[in-house]
Amino acid sequence: MLWGCRRAACTTISRARTNSSRRLMERATSFMAAQIDEIYASDLPPARKLRWALETHAATMMENLDLVAVYLHEYRNLPTERLAEALAVRKHYEQVLMQIVEDGITAGEFRDVNVKMAVFGMLGMLNWTHQWFSPDGPFSSSEVATMLADFALHGLTLRSAR
16 A cells, blocks of 8 residues: 555556646647747747747736646656657747847847847746736736736836937
8 A cells, every 4th residue: 555545546546647747738838839930930020029929928828827837837747758848849949939039139129138048037927927817817818918028028118218
């Protein structure tokens, strides 16, 4: 007996939990990657691509709060092969965002910044929404996504102060 159940029962429960977690993780990573390649391939200028990517990311996070919370807290517990797949999807996603920022710097749309830190900072801000956003709050997920994209793209300084 282990944790109050027979070994066979515990194994069945463990497998069911692993399969359920795997399906949740696959669904979560597909949300992350669903549109990033389409966004990058578009003919939009880098600032518009970044806004689209950030708004999509934020809205997806807030429209799937439970799934996101599970993913962000449990993905490290995936079996090694599944974890490698999830991390590869995440790395691709981050690299595409970094390329959009680099393209924006090259085009003169963004100031010269440490691209990796800029992208990680933006993702950190967006990923944290699962901790505080409420669908019953005063703003919709779309409205919050727009506000967060504005903060990421423009900060808090007045345009005349830049």
